[in-house]
Amino acid sequence: MASYFRLLFVISCAFQAACTPNISPWERGILAKPQMSFQSNALESSLRKHMQHSKEASTGGHSTGGGGCGCS
Amino acid sequence: MVAAKNSTLKAFTVAALALPGLLPTAKAAQKTTKPVIDFQYGHYQESDDRIAVDIYQGIIALPISKSLAIQSNWVVDTFSGATPVLTMPNSVAQVISGASGISGVDDSKTVTADEQAVEVMTGASTRETRYGIDLGFNYTLNDFVFSASGSRSEEPDYLSHGYNLGVEWIFNQKFNTLSLGFGQNFDQISPTTRILNEEKTDYHLQLGFSQVVSKESVLKLSSSYTYNDGYLSNPYKKVFIQDLDTNTNLKSGGFSNVYYENRPDKRHQWSASLAYIQYISFLKASVQLDYRYFKDSWDISSHTFEAIYRQPLNKGWELVSRLRYYSQSEAKFYKNFYIQANANNHYSSDYRLAGFGTLAGGIKLTKEWGLASKFTKSIKIELGVEYSTHAADLKLGEQTTASNLSDFNYILCNSSINIKF
Numbered sequence: 190m191a192s193y194f195r196l197l198f199v200i201s202c203a204f205q206a207a208c209t210p211n212i213s214p215w216e217r218g219i220l221a222k223p224q225m226s227f228q229s230n231a232l233e234s235s236l237r238k239h240m241q242h243s244k245e246a247s248t249g250g251h252s253t254g255g256g257g258c259g260c261s
Numbered sequence: 262m263v264a265a266k267n268s269t270l271k272a273f274t275v276a277a278l279a280l281p282g283l284l285p286t287a288k289a290a291q292k293t294t295k296p297v298i299d300f301q302y303g304h305y306q307e308s309d310d311r312i313a314v315d316i317y318q319g320i321i322a323l324p325i326s327k328s329l330a331i332q333s334n335w336v337v338d339t340f341s342g343a344t345p346v347l348t349m350p351n352s353v354a355q356v357i358s359g360a361s362g363i364s365g366v367d368d369s370k371t372v373t374a375d376e377q378a379v380e381v382m383t384g385a386s387t388r389e390t391r392y393g394i395d396l397g398f399n400y401t402l403n404d405f406v407f408s409a410s411g412s413r414s415e416e417p418d419y420l421s422h423g424y425n426l427g428v429e430w431i432f433n434q435k436f437n438t439l440s441l442g443f444g445q446n447f448d449q450i451s452p453t454t455r456i457l458n459e460e461k462t463d464y465h466l467q468l469g470f471s472q473v474v475s476k477e478s479v480l481k482l483s484s485s486y487t488y489n490d491g492y493l494s495n496p497y498k499k500v501f502i503q504d505l506d507t508n509t510n511l512k513s514g515g516f517s518n519v520y521y522e523n524r525p526d527k528r529h530q531w532s533a534s535l536a537y538i539q540y541i542s543f544l545k546a547s548v549q550l551d552y553r554y555f556k557d558s559w560d561i562s563s564h565t566f567e568a569i570y571r572q573p574l575n576k577g578w579e580l581v582s583r584l585r586y587y588s589q590s591e592a593k594f595y596k597n598f599y600i601q602a603n604a605n606n607h608y609s610s611d612y613r614l615a616g617f618g619t620l621a622g623g624i625k626l627t628k629e630w631g632l633a634s635k636f637t638k639s640i641k642i643e644l645g646v647e648y649s650t651h652a653a654d655l656k657l658g659e660q661t662t663a664s665n666l667s668d669f670n671y672i673l674c675n676s677s678i679n680i681k682f
Contacts, residue, residue, distance in 0.1 A: 208437055208472055216476045219540050224547040224571035227471075227481055227536055229581070230643060232301040232318050233625075233675055235334075237647070239316075240305055240673055244651065246589055246613050247555040247563045248487055248530055 295638060297322040301677035307342070308670040311382075314340040328401040332410075336393040347381040347519065348597045348610040348666060349501035354379050368517040372503050378597040380666045383497070391416040397425070404431045412446075418496070420449045423463075435473075442467040452496035455512075455521075461491030477540035487530040494524045500608040501598040511608070522609040524594070529558040546572040555589075561614065563589035564657060577629040583647070584622050588657040591616040597666065612667035618655025623647030623673075641679040648672050 219225065228234050242248060303316035316338040324330045347363075350372040355365040356379075363381050397410025406429045414421040425444035432439070446463040464487065471481040499514035500522045511520040534553040541547065551567040567585040574580060592614040594607035625645035632638065649672075653665040 205433060208433055210436060210473055210475055212436075212473065212476045219477050220473060220479065222540070222547075224573060224579070225479060225538055225540060227479075227538065227549070229571070229627075230677060230679070232299050232320060232677055233643065233645060236301065236303045236316060236318065236675055237673065240314075240671075241587075244613065244671075245563070245587060245619070246557070246561045246592070247553075247565070247587075248485070248532065 294324055294327075296324065296682045298680045298682075299677065301675055303673065303675040305673050306671060310342060311669060312340055312342040312344055314338055325398075329398060331396070331398045333394065333396045335395075336414075337390065339388065339390045341388040343382040344497075345380045345612060345667065346383045346497060347499040347501065347514070348378050348612075349381060349519070350376045350598050351379040352376055353501075353518075354381070363516065366501075366516040366518055372501075372598070372600055374600050376598075378666055389416055389418070391419075405429065406431070418450065418452045422447050425465075427467075437473070438469070438471045440467070440469040442469075448491075450492055450496055454497065457496055459492030459496070461489060461493060464488045464490075474537075477542065479538050481534075481536040483532075483534040483536075485530075485532045487528075489528040489530070491526060493526060493528055494522050494609070495611055496521070498522045498609065498611050500610050502602060502608060503598075503600050505602050509602075509606075511606075520608070522611065523607055524609050525559065525605075525607055527558070531556050544572065546570065559614070560593035561589055561591065563587065577631070579627045579629075581625040581627070581645075582623070583625075585649075586618070586620050586655075588618040588655065589616060590656070590658075615653070615667060616656045617651060617653050617667070618657065619649055619651045620655055621647055621649035636682060638681040639679075640681075643675070643677045643679075645675045646672065647674075 223229060297320070299318075299320040301316075301318045303314075303318070305312070305314040305316070307313070316336065318334070318336045320332065320334050322330060322332040349363075349366070353367040353370050353372060354363050355367055356363055362383075391414060393412065393414035395410050395412035397408060399406055399408040401407075408425070408427040408429075410425050412421075412423045412425075423444060423446035425442060427440065427442040429438055429440040431437075442465070444465045446465075448461045448463070450459045450461065451457060466486045467483065468485070469481065469483045471479065474480050498521070499519050501518055502511075502520055503518055505511065505518070505520070509520070511523055514520050532553055532555040534551065536549060536551045538547055538549045547570075549567075549569040549571070551565070551569075553563075553565040555561075555563040555565070565585070565587045567583065569581065569583045572580045572582075592609065594603060594605065595609055595611075595614040597610055599608060623646060625643060627641060627643040629639055629641040634640075648670070650668075650670045652668040654668075
């Protein structure tokens, strides 16, 4: 059990090191810009996904899918 | 001094919330300390007088307290126009002159597999309206955002109820987010042209992870699993099957050798997506690259590539251009028509299950006015147009069922307004 926790600790440290870029809080300005957001307009994005979903056989992506028939 | 401190803290909180990936999904993307209203009109039009759809949508987001916000989305869409109902061998189709329907099937001829196929359309009068609404909330507790929503969608032949539950964890000095979502949909299908009452249940599971890579780039990984159980056929679509046993459980489609399609009643779907945004300093612009791989238990697999370029201009204007390519392989039971019965009794000639590719390009212009009036913090309007071409020849790799029958083009336009109070 102890070795399991040690392993978990090592993995989390490795993750922390790998996933922590060297960025100070005052250097986050660019990341907060609207053009750095994955979704700029929720309505437009849902419209495009809805139309794609009704013409193509694939689902999934960066947001959860909804219901509906898409029969036509 | 205290007031100044508070406003600094508020500004920082807003900036932190605006960081990519820090907000849960679309549902909470509107999260704000003040109310937000969105409205959009969309128009979709296919070539050759096929389907046209008018879509009206809205979002209202209301903060109840510092950590709790409620949100409601609604949609009304109306479609009209002709849609393919059947694909069959050209040699046996008795076509009504001047119309896209058929008057009968010549069953004296024997059809061969390599014959040319023809698409039979419904009348152009098809018209239907769908009403959809969902209501949800999100609750922020330290580094976690919990969300829940319920939805209802109704059209003359389809009723769907659903819910979604989600949690997002913001950690590692806000450089990372991890999100988990689960939802279900309960659907009832009762087509207007035949006596049928069927049900289906969908289960969705979604996992997401985002990572700030540098001060100018971010990365997002998502994966999803969907399980559909129940009536998965399209109740209007028919298939041509030659020499089917007369004891078949398939329902007759009104003509000799024509039946309503029959798909498996279970489907597992998996997808994995990768999205990356890079800031381009000297242009003050950004490029986003997306890729999605999809696979399902009907042997359909697909690849989607998308590139989005965002260029802010002067005085609150922004220009967004995008390019998208999609390619899918056909379902294992898909055929244009069947010259003999399938062992598994599954049949569909729906073009959505065929192998094809889609290439799309779009452009969008937005304009934002800050402090537009005494009551509003900002008003933003957006105009967009996207043109797509859907063709069998655009598919990656070899085509198994050669068919460019269902090649068509479509255009999607949208105009929207976003008001922050």
